[in-house]
Amino acid sequence: xxxxxxxxxxxxxxxEEISEQxxxxxxxxxxxxxxxxxxxxMDVPPSQVIRFIQLGLKDxxxxxxxxxxxxxxxxxxxxxxxxxDIPRLMEAVRVLHxxxxxxxxxxxxxxxxxLMDAPPLAIMSAFSKFTY
Amino acid sequence: MKIPYxxxxxxxxxxxxxxxxxxxxxxxxxxxxxxxxHWYCCGTTFTLARDNRMSLxxxxxxxxxxxxxxxxxxxxxxVCYNTLKxxxxxxxxxTETLDIINEHLEESYNVKEEVVHPIEFxxxxxxxVKDNIKKNLAGMKLGCYYGxxxxxPQEELQFDDPESPSIFENLVRLLxxxxxxxxxxxxxxxxxxxVNSPDAAVxxxxxxxxxxxxxxxxxxxxxxxxxxxxLDALQAKMKQAHSDFQELPVFYFxxxxxxxxxxEENYVGLEQNKVSPKTVLKEHNxx
Ligand code: SF4
Ligand code: SF4
Numbered sequence: 001x002x003x004x005x006x007x008x009x010x011x012x013x014x015x016e017e018i019s020e021q022x023x024x025x026x027x028x029x030x031x032x033x034x035x036x037x038x039x040x041x042m043d044v045p046p047s048q049v050i051r052f053i054q055l056g057l058k059d060x061x062x063x064x065x066x067x068x069x070x071x072x073x074x075x076x077x078x079x080x081x082x083x084x085d086i087p088r089l090m091e092a093v094r095v096l097h098x099x100x101x102x103x104x105x106x107x108x109x110x111x112x113x114x115l116m117d118a119p120p121l122a123i124m125s126a127f128s129k130f131t132y
Numbered sequence: 133m134k135i136p137y138x139x140x141x142x143x144x145x146x147x148x149x150x151x152x153x154x155x156x157x158x159x160x161x162x163x164x165x166x167x168x169x170h171w172y173c174c175g176t177t178f179t180l181a182r183d184n185r186m187s188l189x190x191x192x193x194x195x196x197x198x199x200x201x202x203x204x205x206x207x208x209x210x211v212c213y214n215t216l217k218x219x220x221x222x223x224x225x226x227t228e229t230l231d232i233i234n235e236h237l238e239e240s241y242n243v244k245e246e247v248v249h250p251i252e253f254x255x256x257x258x259x260x261v262k263d264n265i266k267k268n269l270a271g272m273k274l275g276c277y278y279g280x281x282x283x284x285p286q287e288e289l290q291f292d293d294p295e296s297p298s299i300f301e302n303l304v305r306l307l308x309x310x311x312x313x314x315x316x317x318x319x320x321x322x323x324x325x326x327v328n329s330p331d332a333a334v335x336x337x338x339x340x341x342x343x344x345x346x347x348x349x350x351x352x353x354x355x356x357x358x359x360x361x362x363l364d365a366l367q368a369k370m371k372q373a374h375s376d377f378q379e380l381p382v383f384y385f386x387x388x389x390x391x392x393x394x395x396e397e398n399y400v401g402l403e404q405n406k407v408s409p410k411t412v413l414k415e416h417n418x419x
Contacts, residue, residue, distance in 0.1 A: 017182075017183060018181050018182060018183055019180070019181070019182065020182040037319055037320050037336055038320075038325070038332055038336070041329065041332050069325065069329060069332065071280075071320050071322060071323040071324065071325050071332075072177060072178075072180065072280075072323070073280040073284070073319075073320030073323065074280055074284035074285055075280070075284070075318075075319070075320065077284065077285055078284055078285070078286065078294045078295065085180075085285075087180055088180045088181075088182070090180075091179075091180035091181050092180075092181060095181045095184075104328075105327070105328055110327060110328070111330070114326070114327065114330070117361075117365060118146070118326065118327065118361055118365075119142040119145070119146035119147060119357045119358055119360075119361050120141050120142055120145060120146065121140075121141065121142045121176045121177075121209070121211050121357060121358055122323075122324050122326055122327055122358050122361060123327060124141075124173070124175075124176040124177075125176045125177035125211070125323065125324035125327075125358070126324040126325075126326075126327035126328055128175065128176060128177055128179065128187075129177065129324060130328060
């Protein structure tokens with residue numbers, strides 16, 4: 001077992017700056033994950049993403065798909081006993097990716113029927129969350 | 133009475149029935165929804181990165197226009213409501229950001245505008261609604277679907293209790309219908325995930341509809357065009373994925389308001405609902 005924890009203070013600080021959250025506030029109760037309607041789609045669910053950030057595991061956080069299934073529904077924000085604004089942390093993780101110009105949504109890949117059918121705000125919202 | 137009104141982009145296109153039925157209903161109540169002369173997209177879903185000030189510019193410009201017209205702005209789309217109200221809240225606290233944005237704009241926002249949802253207005257003016265009801269919705273069992281954006285974050289929106297809200301039910305009762313409680317009324321429908329992970333939205337919305345029907349709802353009511361799309365238009369996909377699925381019509385609250393107030397049918401826009409609500413309306417002699 002690898003017992004060496006790789007803390008990366010610059011990464012932690014960056015996430016804290018973008019989200020304006022104190023990452024050590026989370027005491028890992030798991031309530032956010034328990035109530036997240038989309039946790040079943042996430043390889044790494046919200047509380048675990050937060051744990052990775054606490055430990056400064058930048059690569060693990062970058063690989064995690066969890067933040068990309070977050071619908072910013074804010075259920076977890078309402079329920080966290082420590083007052084952590086989890087969706088702000090999920091956004092910070094996405095934003096770090098996107099600011100490196102790695103947008104994950106390509107208009108060409110969106111189903112054409114959906115493009116014609118869905119309300120503009122669905123498309124705009126998805127682009128604002130998943131592109132640079 | 134004239135009140136400033138912000139429709140937002142989607143109410144001019146996919147959610148036209150929400151716009152039309154709301155205008156007509158308010159007219160019936162003697163209230164003119166006075167659409168802002170110049171307005172822009174609010175930017176849709178609120179940006180959660182605190183270091184991104186750009187995303188606050190669109191809301192500030194809208195609110196600055198609104199302040200010239202009156203101190204309250206009526207906003208029916210849940211997404212716009214959430215974005216404008218959150219921006220307002222943040223700029224009240226963060227005067228540094230407000231100053232920076234004001235400095236760069238022609239207009240200058242005084243952070244005094246109050247963003248009001250029509251449901252809030254209607255419940256507050258209960259008597260006005262009661263006095264104008266022409267067709268009571270008696271007997272209709274309705275699931276009030278709040279979704280996320282009217283309720284959360286509660287500190288900023290102050291719309292209602294985020295876990296156990298009741299304002300929407302109060303409106304439905306006002307129209308004579310019977311609200312049906314269902315636990316998933318505050319859960320997410322899948323929102324914009326429909327664009328890149330459509331299955332997640334289909335499944336989340338399927339669960340919601342089943343939950344509402346299981347608790348006795350004959351139809352669902354919402355105020356959000358994105359929720360409406362997921363809950364209404366995706367029902368065809370739910371049917372493919374789940375053999376037990378039974379359709380449930382989904383109304384905009386304003387469509388039911390319009391029916392209760394006896395507004396002409398062409399303003400109600402029922403043809404635009406993918407799952408036709410006509411059967412349930414006929415059953416209750418409302419059509
Ligand atoms: S609910 Fe709050 S304290 Fe509990 S794991 Fe999630 S973020 Fe941490
Ligand atoms: S805001 Fe995101 S992480 Fe939190 S419960 Fe909703 S989808 Fe899950």
